[in-house]
Amino acid sequence: MNQQYAMKIYSAPLQGFTEAVWRNVHDKVFGGIDGYYTPFLRYEHGEIRSKDIRDVERKNNTVKNLVPQVIAATPQELAPLMELLAKEGYSRADINMGCSFALQVRKKHGAGLLPHPDMIAALLDAAAGYKDFEFSIKMRLGWESKNEWRELIPILNAAPLKHVTMHPRLGIEQYKKPADFDAFAEFLEACRHPVIYNGDILSLADIQRIEHSFPSLEGVMIGRGLLANPALGIEYRNGGELSCEEKRNLVLAMHGEMLRELAPRLQGNTQFLTKMKPYWEYLLPDMCKRDKKAILKATTIDKYLSAVGNALAGY
Numbered sequence: 001m002n003q004q005y006a007m008k009i010y011s012a013p014l015q016g017f018t019e020a021v022w023r024n025v026h027d028k029v030f031g032g033i034d035g036y037y038t039p040f041l042r043y044e045h046g047e048i049r050s051k052d053i054r055d056v057e058r059k060n061n062t063v064k065n066l067v068p069q070v071i072a073a074t075p076q077e078l079a080p081l082m083e084l085l086a087k088e089g090y091s092r093a094d095i096n097m098g099c100s101f102a103l104q105v106r107k108k109h110g111a112g113l114l115p116h117p118d119m120i121a122a123l124l125d126a127a128a129g130y131k132d133f134e135f136s137i138k139m140r141l142g143w144e145s146k147n148e149w150r151e152l153i154p155i156l157n158a159a160p161l162k163h164v165t166m167h168p169r170l171g172i173e174q175y176k177k178p179a180d181f182d183a184f185a186e187f188l189e190a191c192r193h194p195v196i197y198n199g200d201i202l203s204l205a206d207i208q209r210i211e212h213s214f215p216s217l218e219g220v221m222i223g224r225g226l227l228a229n230p231a232l233g234i235e236y237r238n239g240g241e242l243s244c245e246e247k248r249n250l251v252l253a254m255h256g257e258m259l260r261e262l263a264p265r266l267q268g269n270t271q272f273l274t275k276m277k278p279y280w281e282y283l284l285p286d287m288c289k290r291d292k293k294a295i296l297k298a299t300t301i302d303k304y305l306s307a308v309g310n311a312l313a314g315y
């Protein structure tokens with residue numbers, strides 16, 4: 001096995017983007033990813049949304065290294081999510097303690113849980129009771145104070161976790177302020193579990209910089225950067241960037257496969273364009289601005305396909 005690369009590269013969960021079709025196709029066309037995390041599964045109004053169930057059903061997933069993510073504030077909310085995952089034969093789950101969407105935070109979900117050590121202790125205690133599962137956590141430094149993690153660290157260290165992914169910002173900051181590398185370094189030192197860094201990785205150089213700054217990291221988790229450059233995982237493994245032409249050909253292949261998978265399910269111009277256009281808000285940010293604008297302005301499937309064809313031909 002080629003072991004020049006030391007860190008693992010994980011694909012971050014992004015609601016609306018890194019769903020089963022994107023993951024399956026990314027894995028098939030690009031690869032280079034050690035684990036794909038699903039957007040969070042939630043239990044709401046007495047049920048799990050059927051769309052979210054479909055996203056984790058084995059029959060819809062070809063990715064081998066898939067980690068379903070759950071969001072819950074209490075053991076009671078966790079239970080139905082774990083029941084679904086057990087039924088689907090999973091043995092891994094990631095708990096979301098980083099989401100900063102107001103609707104979730106209000107329910108003490110995601111980053112809304114971080115100011116409540118007692119609730120986190122109860123949740124992790126319940127998680128430890130699912131003996132067939134290994135759990136990980138994805139979190140921020142805190143909700144509104146960058147010292148919140150300090151109160152949590154004894155609880156995290158006492159729990160049997162596979163790893164902790166840290167996005168070193170506060171919940172109230174969303175994605176605005178720069179990531180806090182000093183606080184991250186302190187967290188890394190204090191955490192007894194393997195740690196994964198997440199946040200603002202956009203290039204191979206960014207991955208290498210993080211690896212150099214924090215050599216004890218287990219890996220990095222990449223969200224928007226992987227939507228922008230789906231080759232980041234293979235670039236890290238190869239130790240060099242793909243040429244524009246190589247990247248364009250792979251993006252073309254990935255886009256074609258996504259269309260084949262999605263087109264039969266998306267009826268009409270509106271559904272199709274609403275699903276596909278947001279990917280172009282991120283994909284290939286160095287593409288000619290006029291070409292990108294033409295994709296984002298397309299009003300029919302035909303105009304969209306022709307704009308994508310033009311844009312990629314000129315990339």
Ligand SMILES: Cc1cc2nc3c(=O)[nH]c(=O)nc-3n(C[C@H](O)[C@H](O)[C@H](O)COP(=O)(O)O)c2cc1C
Pocket residue numbers: 012013014015016038039040069096098099138167198199200201221222223224225
């Ligand atoms: C549109 C969107 C959806 C997201 N959905 C999730 C999610 O379901 N679960 C989660 O843990 N984080 C979610 N996140 C946060 C990302 O996983 C990641 O932590 C964040 O984007 C920072 O990493 P990045 O700079 O590499 O994108 C989401 C972020 C965005 C922008």
